[in-house]
Amino acid sequence: MTPWSGGAFPPRADCLLAPNPGVMTLDGTNTWVLREPSSAGQARAVVVDPGPIENGHLDRLVEETGEVGLVLVTHHHFDHSEVAAAFAEAKGCAVRALDPAYCLGAEPVVDGEELDVDGLRLRVVTTPGHTADSISLVLPAQKALLSGDMVLGRGTTVVAHPDGQLGPYFDSIEKMRALVAAGEVEAIWPAHGPVLDDAGAVLDHYLVHRRERLGQVEAALRELGEPLTPELAEDETLPRRVVEVVYADVDQAVWFAAEMSVRAQLAYLAGAG
Structure with missing residues (x-):
């Protein structure tokens, strides 16, 4: 299964789906393999x-990716970063991320940085919210935004409190919307789920939903008799009680994820309060 609805990839992209499907990972992690087309040998x-x-994903990557000039990690969660160092060592290249702890042989990326690997151009956009170290990547030649976990191919992402925060999340979604408004981005290529062809509509939905x-x-909070005060974020039992009200119609198997987002929402509202 590929994240492209038609099964065909654009000339600069391939996707190797990791065998780790689940509640949080959807069909699995999309490992994006980007390469500039070249008539002078493979870039x-x-x-x-x-x-x-999981299940030989590292071996498959090593076998199927050919020469690799750079590994990028959109954020530190293990379903994105676990094999990064071993894979880069096998390929003889560097790993770059926003968090220095996940870099190997290179400095961390910075916001607005232009990357060029054998003609393949990407621009780094820092997009904290899901996690503090989340980045997205603009692929100008395809007008695509690789969104990591900030935007998913199905459903909406978790703001993984306390590392993730709702204020930066809103700022990052607006940053992405600005890229769409400027004509730089038309599609979103997420780290989980299918490609989203209408980036503007998806980002608008994300804001409305949140x-x-x-x-x-x-x-x-009103139903529970909890006043909106700065102290509400310190109540350890409150997030679960809120989840039981707000997510009553949602499968309880995902309540743990909903509770993380509710904690982020309470922290946000407590700050506003």
Whole structure:
């Protein structure tokens, strides 16, 4: 299964789906293999989110990616970064990320940095929210944004409190919307789930959905008799009680993820309060 609805990839992209499907990972992690087309021999690839170690994924990456010039990690979660160092060592290249702890043989990326590997151009966009170290990557030649976990191919992402925060999340979604408005991005290539061809509509939905959830959390606080004060974020039992109200119609198997997002929402509202 590929993340492209038609099964065909654009000339600069391939995707190796990691065998780690699950509630949080959807079909699995999309390991993006990007390479500039060349008539003068195969250019080196940029591999984004090498992913987890499950079921021979590392061996498959080493075997199928050819020459690799750079590994990029969109954020530190293990389903994106677990094999990054081992894969880069096998390929003789560097690993770069926003967090220095996940870099190998190179400096961390910085916001707005232009990357060029054998003609394959990418621009780094720091997009904290899901995690503090989340980045996205603009691929100008395809008008695509590789969004990591900030935007998923199905559903909406978790703001993974306390590392993830809702204020930066809103700022990052607006940053992405600005790229769409400027005509630089048309499609989103997520780290989980299928490609999204209408980036603007998806980002608008993300903002509306999160604002609606905030309203639902505020309503749940009123129902629970909890005043909107800075202290509410310190109540360890409150997130679960809010989840039981707001997510009553959602499968309880994902309540643990909902609780992380609710904690981020409570922290955001507590700051506003």
